[in-house]
Amino acid sequence: MTDLEVKEVTDPQKADVPMLEIRDVTKTFGSVISLFEISTTVRAGQVTCVLGDNGAGKSTFIKILSGVHQPDSGQLLVDGVPTKFGTPRAALDAGIATVYQDLAMVPLMAIWRNFFLGSEPRKGWGPFKRFDAASAKKITRKEMADMGIDIRDPDQPVGTLSGGERQSVAIARAVHFGARLLILDEPTSALGVKQAGVVLKYIVQARDRGLGVIFITHNPHHAYPVGDRFLLLKRGRSLGDFAKSDISLPELTRLMAGGAELEALAHELERDPGELGEVGRELAQDTETLG
Amino acid sequence: MTAATATADERVAHVGLLRRILLKPEFGALIGAIVIFVFFASQSDVFRSAAGAANWLDVSSVLGLMAVPVALLMIGGHFDLSAGVQTGTAGLATGIMTTYWGLQLYAAWAVSLALMLTIGFINGFLVTRTGLPSFIITLGMFLGLQGLNLGVTKQVTNTVQVENLDLVPGYHALFNILGSTVTIGGAKFQIAIIWWIGFTIVASWILVKTRFGNWIFATGGEPNASKNVGVRTNRTTITLFMMVSFMAWFVGNTQIVRSGTIQAQVGIGQELYYIVAAVIGGCLLTGGYGSAIGASLGALIFGMTEVGIVNLNWNSDWFKLFVGVMLLLAVLANQFVRRFAEQARR
Numbered sequence: 001m002t003d004l005e006v007k008e009v010t011d012p013q014k015a016d017v018p019m020l021e022i023r024d025v026t027k028t029f030g031s032v033i034s035l036f037e038i039s040t041t042v043r044a045g046q047v048t049c050v051l052g053d054n055g056a057g058k059s060t061f062i063k064i065l066s067g068v069h070q071p072d073s074g075q076l077l078v079d080g081v082p083t084k085f086g087t088p089r090a091a092l093d094a095g096i097a098t099v100y101q102d103l104a105m106v107p108l109m110a111i112w113r114n115f116f117l118g119s120e121p122r123k124g125w126g127p128f129k130r131f132d133a134a135s136a137k138k139i140t141r142k143e144m145a146d147m148g149i150d151i152r153d154p155d156q157p158v159g160t161l162s163g164g165e166r167q168s169v170a171i172a173r174a175v176h177f178g179a180r181l182l183i184l185d186e187p188t189s190a191l192g193v194k195q196a197g198v199v200l201k202y203i204v205q206a207r208d209r210g211l212g213v214i215f216i217t218h219n220p221h222h223a224y225p226v227g228d229r230f231l232l233l234k235r236g237r238s239l240g241d242f243a244k245s246d247i248s249l250p251e252l253t254r255l256m257a258g259g260a261e262l263e264a265l266a267h268e269l270e271r272d273p274g275e276l277g278e279v280g281r282e283l284a285q286d287t288e289t290l291g
Numbered sequence: 292m293t294a295a296t297a298t299a300d301e302r303v304a305h306v307g308l309l310r311r312i313l314l315k316p317e318f319g320a321l322i323g324a325i326v327i328f329v330f331f332a333s334q335s336d337v338f339r340s341a342a343g344a345a346n347w348l349d350v351s352s353v354l355g356l357m358a359v360p361v362a363l364l365m366i367g368g369h370f371d372l373s374a375g376v377q378t379g380t381a382g383l384a385t386g387i388m389t390t391y392w393g394l395q396l397y398a399a400w401a402v403s404l405a406l407m408l409t410i411g412f413i414n415g416f417l418v419t420r421t422g423l424p425s426f427i428i429t430l431g432m433f434l435g436l437q438g439l440n441l442g443v444t445k446q447v448t449n450t451v452q453v454e455n456l457d458l459v460p461g462y463h464a465l466f467n468i469l470g471s472t473v474t475i476g477g478a479k480f481q482i483a484i485i486w487w488i489g490f491t492i493v494a495s496w497i498l499v500k501t502r503f504g505n506w507i508f509a510t511g512g513e514p515n516a517s518k519n520v521g522v523r524t525n526r527t528t529i530t531l532f533m534m535v536s537f538m539a540w541f542v543g544n545t546q547i548v549r550s551g552t553i554q555a556q557v558g559i560g561q562e563l564y565y566i567v568a569a570v571i572g573g574c575l576l577t578g579g580y581g582s583a584i585g586a587s588l589g590a591l592i593f594g595m596t597e598v599g600i601v602n603l604n605w606n607s608d609w610f611k612l613f614v615g616v617m618l619l620l621a622v623l624a625n626q627f628v629r630r631f632a633e634q635a636r637r
Binding site: 100102103104105106107108109113116117118119120122129130131133 | 496500501502504505508509512513515516517519520521522579580
């Protein structure tokens, strides 16, 4: 954070322009409104968290940013310039890389083969052109080291890595191929507590290297410690776009959990004379502490 | 390699040469080949003589030439049940076009190649376009070509074979390329053995050292993920089917050139042996893993056993039993290796 403030002082003009600004983006599929007038910003060296439950529109949001879908209305501004991503390639060329949940990796293949899959460096001439394994291994090792991971052996299959390590390979790969803004699709959802912590560390690492990060998650406890900005989605609408200073973790959790609805449910249950009433009273207490 | 090893930390050095060798897909086949060689060589004078070696290497080479591209295709995630019958189609095409239709030999040879590549393309195109299992698509191709081979041959020749290729002008030059022998230690070794070794080396190089090889592993291992990072999976699959057909052309023509005659049923049933050789060589049935050298070693195991059993005057029925047992052992070993490779290390 302090680093960033120093940057802002030295380059006031640039710091004012976010890397990516999403302005009133709406997307409908047939009669279904997937996203309605969503806005937020992502700055270099900051993490913008997008929180929402299943069906909140997170996937549509990612697909618009990564060029898979085009918004029906609203604007995307890259470095302040209105931009349209017609294809995933266009988003990539603008430096926006998406790390999907499946990570686009082949478990049985070596780390270095996965790292360069689809963009293999080659050397040699004509029909003797070959995959430059030596430099591929070297670069893989170096990029991973830059993320603070010492891979023991670039030859080991990706399948032998832990979930967190795999995520880090995918992030390192995106960075190596020119990403300045990373979209991470639920990187912690399938992981245990410890591994999720490892991934959060990599997110901080990427942020500290000056990358913009969009961190998609449904877990406020993962989002709050690393996030600078929080966009809450619910059924395609924005529940708010907050700077970290404007919102506390309990408040974020309450909004996420649909606090008001829980309270209503609690009151309804409390009226029941039997066991359900007991559950209702507990729930009411819980929602109070959350709120 | 060297640069990476130079900077490797000391923990890597020990993770074990042994583990690394054990994890090579062709390791099991190598051990199997050594054991079988030692067994038959110790039991039979004929087997260990130069003439014996020429014999079992010949049997191995005909199988191995096809097993290599079939292995690549399996690593790419597909089967080709028409691989065996395609060898027949290729040989019959050359034979009929020259002896009955009067086409010049090399022209017929080239047309046969074009025909085979077309068949391979159709296999690959249908598999990628329909998304149906290659098992079904190539089963259709297998049955279709089987009928075509017999039907056309009977129609044209009124028999079930094509003869007299050796009377066609230019035959001897082609014979030198495909059917001649090299004398080593008083025994005549078929030139197909050299072709077999050569193609194995080329296929291994493609698989391990080139971008296309990387794409073969990726296409077989995780097609969707591969597509997402820019691997042209459809093109890879079609190319692999065409490589199988190319080799069927080579092997089918070798067969007709050697004796001047080819039967209409040739190659039928062989496709399963190609697959078995590839599996013994470490290919996973599910794709994404395997080796070209392994497939050749699998073919060598076959050749040695087939000939060795005859050399020992055993009943050749035992050969099938042996093949069955080898296949089961190989699949179990592969399963173990796969789990080992896929499991997290902590």
